[in-house]
Amino acid sequence: MEQFLEYVEKHQNDFVERLRKAVAIPSVSGDPAHRPDVFRMSEFLVDELKALGAQVETRDLGKQDWHGKELDLPPIVLATVGNDPKKKTILVYGHYDVQPALLEDGWNTNPFELVEDEKNRLIGRGATDDKGPVLGWINVVEAHKALGIELPVNIKFCLEGMEESGSEGLDPLIFDEASKYFKDVDAVCISDNYWLGTTKPCLTYGLRGVSYFHMKVKGPAADLHSGVFGGTIHEPMVDLVKVMSKLVDHHGKILVPGIYEQVRSLTPEEQKTYDNLAFRIEELHDAVGNKINIHEGIRETLQCRWRNPSLSLHGIEGAFYNPGDKTVIPASVTGKFSIRTVPDMEPEKVTELVVKYCNEEFAKLGSKNQFEVFCTHGGNHWLSSPDHPNYVAAAKAVETVYKVKPDLTREGGSIPVTLSFQEALKKNVLLLPMGRGDDGAHSTNEKLDKSNYIQGTQLLGAYLYEVAKIEL
Amino acid sequence: MEQFLEYVEKHQNDFVERLRKAVAIPSVSGDPAHRPDVFRMSEFLVDELKALGAQVETRDLGKQDWHGKELDLPPIVLATVGNDPKKKTILVYGHYDVQPALLEDGWNTNPFELVEDEKNRLIGRGATDDKGPVLGWINVVEAHKALGIELPVNIKFCLEGMEESGSEGLDPLIFDEASKYFKDVDAVCISDNYWLGTTKPCLTYGLRGVSYFHMKVKGPAADLHSGVFGGTIHEPMVDLVKVMSKLVDHHGKILVPGIYEQVRSLTPEEQKTYDNLAFRIEELHDAVGNKINIHEGIRETLQCRWRNPSLSLHGIEGAFYNPGDKTVIPASVTGKFSIRTVPDMEPEKVTELVVKYCNEEFAKLGSKNQFEVFCTHGGNHWLSSPDHPNYVAAAKAVETVYKVKPDLTREGGSIPVTLSFQEALKKNVLLLPMGRGDDGAHSTNEKLDKSNYIQGTQLLGAYLYEVAKIEL
Numbered sequence: 043m044e045q046f047l048e049y050v051e052k053h054q055n056d057f058v059e060r061l062r063k064a065v066a067i068p069s070v071s072g073d074p075a076h077r078p079d080v081f082r083m084s085e086f087l088v089d090e091l092k093a094l095g096a097q098v099e100t101r102d103l104g105k106q107d108w109h110g111k112e113l114d115l116p117p118i119v120l121a122t123v124g125n126d127p128k129k130k131t132i133l134v135y136g137h138y139d140v141q142p143a144l145l146e147d148g149w150n151t152n153p154f155e156l157v158e159d160e161k162n163r164l165i166g167r168g169a170t171d172d173k174g175p176v177l178g179w180i181n182v183v184e185a186h187k188a189l190g191i192e193l194p195v196n197i198k199f200c201l202e203g204m205e206e207s208g209s210e211g212l213d214p215l216i217f218d219e220a221s222k223y224f225k226d227v228d229a230v231c232i233s234d235n236y237w238l239g240t241t242k243p244c245l246t247y248g249l250r251g252v253s254y255f256h257m258k259v260k261g262p263a264a265d266l267h268s269g270v271f272g273g274t275i276h277e278p279m280v281d282l283v284k285v286m287s288k289l290v291d292h293h294g295k296i297l298v299p300g301i302y303e304q305v306r307s308l309t310p311e312e313q314k315t316y317d318n319l320a321f322r323i324e325e326l327h328d329a330v331g332n333k334i335n336i337h338e339g340i341r342e343t344l345q346c347r348w349r350n351p352s353l354s355l356h357g358i359e360g361a362f363y364n365p366g367d368k369t370v371i372p373a374s375v376t377g378k379f380s381i382r383t384v385p386d387m388e389p390e391k392v393t394e395l396v397v398k399y400c401n402e403e404f405a406k407l408g409s410k411n412q413f414e415v416f417c418t419h420g421g422n423h424w425l426s427s428p429d430h431p432n433y434v435a436a437a438k439a440v441e442t443v444y445k446v447k448p449d450l451t452r453e454g455g456s457i458p459v460t461l462s463f464q465e466a467l468k469k470n471v472l473l474l475p476m477g478r479g480d481d482g483a484h485s486t487n488e489k490l491d492k493s494n495y496i497q498g499t500q501l502l503g504a505y506l507y508e509v510a511k512i513e514l
Numbered sequence: 515m516e517q518f519l520e521y522v523e524k525h526q527n528d529f530v531e532r533l534r535k536a537v538a539i540p541s542v543s544g545d546p547a548h549r550p551d552v553f554r555m556s557e558f559l560v561d562e563l564k565a566l567g568a569q570v571e572t573r574d575l576g577k578q579d580w581h582g583k584e585l586d587l588p589p590i591v592l593a594t595v596g597n598d599p600k601k602k603t604i605l606v607y608g609h610y611d612v613q614p615a616l617l618e619d620g621w622n623t624n625p626f627e628l629v630e631d632e633k634n635r636l637i638g639r640g641a642t643d644d645k646g647p648v649l650g651w652i653n654v655v656e657a658h659k660a661l662g663i664e665l666p667v668n669i670k671f672c673l674e675g676m677e678e679s680g681s682e683g684l685d686p687l688i689f690d691e692a693s694k695y696f697k698d699v700d701a702v703c704i705s706d707n708y709w710l711g712t713t714k715p716c717l718t719y720g721l722r723g724v725s726y727f728h729m730k731v732k733g734p735a736a737d738l739h740s741g742v743f744g745g746t747i748h749e750p751m752v753d754l755v756k757v758m759s760k761l762v763d764h765h766g767k768i769l770v771p772g773i774y775e776q777v778r779s780l781t782p783e784e785q786k787t788y789d790n791l792a793f794r795i796e797e798l799h800d801a802v803g804n805k806i807n808i809h810e811g812i813r814e815t816l817q818c819r820w821r822n823p824s825l826s827l828h829g830i831e832g833a834f835y836n837p838g839d840k841t842v843i844p845a846s847v848t849g850k851f852s853i854r855t856v857p858d859m860e861p862e863k864v865t866e867l868v869v870k871y872c873n874e875e876f877a878k879l880g881s882k883n884q885f886e887v888f889c890t891h892g893g894n895h896w897l898s899s900p901d902h903p904n905y906v907a908a909a910k911a912v913e914t915v916y917k918v919k920p921d922l923t924r925e926g927g928s929i930p931v932t933l934s935f936q937e938a939l940k941k942n943v944l945l946l947p948m949g950r951g952d953d954g955a956h957s958t959n960e961k962l963d964k965s966n967y968i969q970g971t972q973l974l975g976a977y978l979y980e981v982a983k984i985e986l
């Protein structure tokens with residue numbers, strides 16, 4: 043391991059060059075004009091991996107229906123490095139597509155040209171999400187090949203090109219290959235999230251789920267003129283806004299009865315895990331761009347993000363939404379809201395409670411309009427444990443590289459692939475981020491600090507040494 | 515007058531041909547591609563009026579800024595027929611532009627080809643709104659010229675080509691010409707609205723005003739991910755929906771304190787005017803396409819449309835509005851609502867009450883977001899009197915032509931030009947509709963019953979005879 047860490051330290055510039063080449067390929071999966079670039083990016087990875095001696099296969103996912111136009115889906119790149127049955131096999135997942143980025147969005151430099159600034163930040167689209175981490179794994183393989191030493195484990199890569207566009211086609215492949223390509227996998231490591239703050243590495247062991255709802259109120263057969271009909275008919279917008287206003291209070295408390303009965307109680311042990319996290323409330327202010335936090339304390343704030351449910355109102359479909367004024371009574375309006383779910387909430391039960399409550403609240407209005415509320419999609423929450431050997435190994439690797447114990451974090455959002463791997467492979471999944479909390483993954487001027495890239499590469503390698511030693 | 519009425523009866527087909535020519539010109543003011551057709555329509559009218567011996571002028575209104583593109587505004591056509599200082603001068607207003615119409619919108623026939631169906635309905639865009647009425651006035655002039663008899667009054671025409679697009683440029687012209695071109699006007703007659711129902715003519719003596727409001731809640735600097743931030747910050751949408759839900763109850767009652775104190779009381783005399791109106795609640799059902807009326811009674815329904823204020827929620831700007839699901843916390847959202855105003859509400863006072871109440875309701879939320887509510891535009895209500903000689907004359911004309919006393923109606927919407935003429939000229943304005951309540955003015959298969967066109971032409975002429983006799 044020492045040799046490896048040293049090698050990485052010495053070959054920083056080579057690794058930055060590799061990232062430069064990757065960032066230069068604008069593999070925006072959400073823009074059909076860039077679809078050939080997404081393919082080009084998959085070929086780049088295939089070439090890099092083959093050059094390092096990996097066995098590489100690509101899996102064709104077929105076609106995508108893009109607003110009526112057929113587009114070829116970029117392939118899943120599956121690569122195997124090492125095939126020693128005496129070694130553990132670690133599955134590493136990453137994605138090679140990126141979010142859209144245009145100079146005119148507010149980038150200070152060309153988003154597809156990697157720039158190192160005076161603070162040694164590597165700026166470019168995909169630097170941190172997720173090209174840096176993907177190349178981190180490749181850097182690890184390269185270092186070992188260059189040093190002529192064997193990897194402590196077998197690695198299986200699973201790299202997708204549609205993560206920023208709904209991971210189309212990935213889930214069926216995972217379940218399909220669970221007993222085939224992935225059958226020897228002992229543990230999974232995903233590096234596609236971020237440190238809690240900017241100073242301390244973390245391991246992430248939990249994610250909230252999400253249940254998305256549509257609440258539809260239908261009235262007139264067509265939009266009406268508010269001058270002619272205002273005051274004489276039940277307006278769908280009035281009904282909708284009234285029911286939507288009953289969903290959550292201004293302290294973020296969900297008003298649907300029965301929701302909190304499903305939430306796992308906070309034990310004194312869990313409470314303790316919120317001590318000493320590298321997070322300041324100012325980091326929330328910075329991220330939000332305003333001081334509109336509900337809770338003053340870090341502990342309460344993070345618990346509300348990680349382990350408590352929340353309900354957000356996203357918008358309304360069917361109503362007037364343009365700038366300016368329009369005196370319309372919308373005929374049919376659909377309110378969109380979602381609930382972030384946590385253990386031990388069950389999606390079916392959540393839907394049942396929401397539907398019952400909303401129907402009751404609508405009935406109270408005495409409106410003659412038609413009302414319907416339903417769940418459009420749901421993804422379950424996910425919770426692992428920092429006590430699992432896979433995590434213990436990662437924690438040791440953090441201590442080796444960063445000389446500090448990692449923060450043990452959860453996240454408020456979802457990373458659906460986490461749950462898919464866990465369910466399909468029945469193996470532990472570890473989220474081991476490379477970048478910092480302020481990297482601006484989907485934003486302008488996305489960056490990955492050079493130190494995070496280099497030490498992150500060391501961390502990924504060190505983790506493989508630690509997980510090789512431990513009983514999973 | 516007898517001669518005139520007979521002439522109209524006999525020359526129905528000629529008048530229908532005139533309407534056919536007018537409908538064939540797709541003078542859609544809202545579509546830049548049709549702007550030359552709007553000009554063509556103005557030329558058609560100029561030619562028709564000149565051929566009848568009118569003195570015609572057109573007024574150039576300059577340019578329109580259409581989404582950054584400069585378009586020429588169609589002219590106002592001003593025409594004078596008769597110049598006898600011993601006669602009264604009646605100003606007639608109409609518009610020669612029309613709403614957009616495409617066969618694929620659901621028209622059964624080409625919208626710009628006048629078709630007479632088996633029920634003798636003249637179907638075509640603009641038939642009733644407002645080419646039929648405008649040509650009705652021209653038919654009156656033609657009949658007199660053909661008969662070689664003098665008109666009982668001098669007529670001044672004011673015909674605009676931008677009514678369906680906000681009447682751009684009209685108001686300044688009216689106020690400019692009040693003491694010039696319009697200086698001898700004794701009364702104004704506008705034929706640009708509709709019968710209450712389908713069986714009985716009406717005179718319209720009142721319109722509601724409108725005050726339009728924007729309610730803006732600002733929170734984060736940019737849209738946020740609901741997974742990462744849900745439950746930890748005050749969400750603008752939650753605040754907005756809560757305040758919007760407090761504006762009106764489900765019976766259409768406005769909840770802003772002080773509003774109803776401004777509404778003129780219903781006297782027993784006014785109550786009586788709601789007896790025997792030619793309206794059935796089924797006509798509301800048909801118009802709305804659903805049975806979602808708040809009130810069962812005709813009297814209460816029409817009072818809520820005509821003489822009571824109402825509040826409608828139109829939509830939200832800044833929130834998610836597309837189909838599908840998006841887990842966004844919108845950073846800044848603006849709720850749009852408007853209040854229809856009636857005598858004796860004052861727009862300034864309405865705004866004051868709304869702002870005060872909304873601010874109070876927002877303050878109750880204890881949110882850290884920024885809140886602002888303001889009136890974006892207002893138009894005052896308008897109320898004339900059916901006892902005014904101008905109306906008495908029109909009522910006599912209705913009895914002459916239709917052998918029935920007209921309904922005396924008000925309307926729920928606004929026709930801003932009504933108030934402009936009244937304020938600029940200080941003369942009585944009469945709304946004397948030609949078409950029926952089911953003409954579908956802005957809808958597909960717009961029609962004007964042939965009988966309404968022909969008897970309407972007689973009505974407009976008869977009105978001129980009656981108003982010539984009466985003391986204004």
